[in-house]
Amino acid sequence: MSATKIKHTSSELISMIGLVLGCVLFGLGSLIVAHVDGVGAYAMAFWRLAISTLIFVMLAKIFHQKFPTSGRAIVFALISGGALGLDLALWHESIYAVGPGISTLLNSLQIFFLALIAFVWFGEKQSKIQLVSLALASVGVGLIASPELTHNSLAVWGFVSGILSGAFLAVSMSFVRKTHEVADVPIFPMMSLVGVGGAVLLLPLMLMFDGDKLAPATLTQWGWVLVYGAVMQCMAWGLIAYSIPKIALSLTGLLLLSEPVAALLIDYFWLDKMINVMQWGGAFLVMFAIYLGSFKPKNK
Numbered sequence: 001m002s003a004t005k006i007k008h009t010s011s012e013l014i015s016m017i018g019l020v021l022g023c024v025l026f027g028l029g030s031l032i033v034a035h036v037d038g039v040g041a042y043a044m045a046f047w048r049l050a051i052s053t054l055i056f057v058m059l060a061k062i063f064h065q066k067f068p069t070s071g072r073a074i075v076f077a078l079i080s081g082g083a084l085g086l087d088l089a090l091w092h093e094s095i096y097a098v099g100p101g102i103s104t105l106l107n108s109l110q111i112f113f114l115a116l117i118a119f120v121w122f123g124e125k126q127s128k129i130q131l132v133s134l135a136l137a138s139v140g141v142g143l144i145a146s147p148e149l150t151h152n153s154l155a156v157w158g159f160v161s162g163i164l165s166g167a168f169l170a171v172s173m174s175f176v177r178k179t180h181e182v183a184d185v186p187i188f189p190m191m192s193l194v195g196v197g198g199a200v201l202l203l204p205l206m207l208m209f210d211g212d213k214l215a216p217a218t219l220t221q222w223g224w225v226l227v228y229g230a231v232m233q234c235m236a237w238g239l240i241a242y243s244i245p246k247i248a249l250s251l252t253g254l255l256l257l258s259e260p261v262a263a264l265l266i267d268y269f270w271l272d273k274m275i276n277v278m279q280w281g282g283a284f285l286v287m288f289a290i291y292l293g294s295f296k297p298k299n300k
Helices: 002-035 041-062 071-098 100-107 110-120 128-151 155-182 187-209 219-246 249-255 258-270 277-293
Strands: none
Touching (some): 002 249, 002 258, 041 071, 041 187, 041 219, 071 155, 071 187, 100 128, 100 155, 100 258, 110 128, 110 277, 128 155, 155 187, 187 219
8 A cells, every 4th residue: 555655755746846847838838929920820820730630640650649530629620739739820820919928828818717617517606705706806917907008009809809818718628528528538539639730620710810920930939939839839738638637626726827827937037028916816816716716626
């Protein structure tokens, strides 16, 4: 029994480190988006998913993971990808408007959209603490937004696109769950189908909205886009997907906050974005609310 307990503790520690590393990599991804200014928001999302899809297809072949034969499972996975594509594109728009830190924090509000979907679609009741967390998050967003609105003409769109990105991320996660309810799909084929769904949806949108910013203009920019697709979509997503099932939910909710924290610190110290005391207070209030919202209601 003692050996088993030690083994479990060691495995949990590795998963915790993997989860934090994955979240920090995601936060660093926002820095790439902010600096590669020759590629539009929809195009950046398209290339990220297209590159990651090629990698996931190769990994599926290498590890002999089979793609699903169920038509419903394939459709659900493709819908999940479409929602993820919109999530990424809107997150990029928010990054351009209000910076990586605030945009990533707004994207993290997806937990509340997940709670709404769980209530409406899956019949999961919400606890009082989750309702309180939603109220706290609303106050926190207000504290962050009020100073930004006074000096940033793009602030309204930045907040709208950031919050909408969280909504589409929640939709994407919900359809991943629906896919697994229909068929047991291995991770690499699943992420391949998600990538295809997102890239197909984004292709006409980037042609429509991104104009002359469809592709990187230099080899350096191509290099950063490749890093964005390979590291942020494949490695970071893989670490998070691997780690979450192995950690207690309450601890997962806390560790996932390392992503917006990392993005805020990058925004403040690296990109020299002005974040005043009120906004810092609002940011920590939102993160505390997200942590509270990560608790599932206990079954009576």
